[in-house]
Amino acid sequence: MNSLRKKYFLSLLFLIIISLLLFALVLNWSLDRYFFDYQLQERAQELEDFESYLNVIYESENDLRTIREHIEEYAALHNLIYHPAPRRENGMMHDHQDSRGHSRMRDMVEEGYELFVGGRSIGHLTWPEENNESLLAAEITERTNEFRREIYGILLPLGLGLTVLAILFSYYISKKLTEPLSGFTTAVKEIKEGDYEVELKEDYPQELQHLYKEIKQLSQRLNYLAQIRKESVLDLSHEIRTPLNNILNYLTALDDGYLEFNKEIINDLKEETQRLEELSNRLDDLSMAEKKIFNNEQKEVNLKAFFSNLSDKFNRRAENNNLNYSQKITVPDKIYLLDLEALEIIMENLFSNALKYTGSGGKIILQAEIKAGKLTVQLEDSGIGIAEEEQELIFERFYRTDKSRSQETGGTGIGLAITKELIEYMQGNISLESSEKGSIFKFEIPLQKGRDYEF
16 A cells, blocks of 8 residues: 555545544433433423323312322322422412423422412422432433433444444545556656556546646657657668768778879768768757657747748748748737747748759748638748659658759758658648649648737
């Protein structure tokens, strides 16, 4: 049993046992108060009935002597002491309505029960005393204790049974509460050890659903990044090997005297070295892209303002390359939630690709709209185009369509791969249409609405 489960178990068990003890205390207090009063009220009711009986006799016979005889017989039968009223009061009338209205049981134990017949007080009935205590109080106390013993005789086994059930219930609840956390702990441990394909239940309580989603997304991100790193190492190893082999072959041939050192060889060596330098620089882009995939930060963005700023920058770069740039942006002036930095990387890579492969005097057209909760962006160029058989490979890392052209422009085949990875991780998709007249890259990413107001 882990520490948290033990705490839950003991806490629940403590609360249940305290509740049972409080119930026992309240029951004991109720018996002392209400059951005692109930018995006292019953005795008072018996005396009131007897008093009513005496009044009926008095109305028919009008003889106080007969009344007293009945009282004495009743007192002897019920072990009571009769204290007749003084003779001087026999003829006096008393208003005892208030005393009757309050049932006279409050003072009955200590002062006895005063009898009224025909509106006159004819004495008191009291109980004998033993050890300075009224036998009435002793009798009621004994009955109360006897009733308490009977009640506890039933409640004690019931309480023990409830305690056992409380233990089982507390254990079950503590297990149910901590079981998801144990699953999360195991999943995190597996992720830590490099097993990203963790399996988690989905029927968690609502309070744990958010934690479940975060761990699930974490495992997916780490798995995705692990695959990217593995593929990148293989691809990069292959790409680096080619220029290194070329440089080594040149140096070996020069050292063996098969080639003479000349300007052409210098240019070839320089190109291969620049190729290695470009690969090294693009590693920084890979690292940045992986970091962005892992740290997917959604921000509130006004897309209309974003594309407006983007247009100014792209227009200047197109003019510097002697290209015609135009755009058609039909997005509303509202706030949306998305990863702004990832979107900037995507747009930069697509536009840079269009610049590299579009000749002087060509054109680049950018279109953007929001439809059905998705941002749809299309970038069209009039560049060299991509052969149909190569369009499936264009988004692979380190793949280049035109080797000689890539060397002129510095392309390494990483930009479009990063673009696709970012779009897919943003739950979107990208497509390509290309011919000898140019290429059209089109992507869609889902959006969430932010605060619904305009700048």
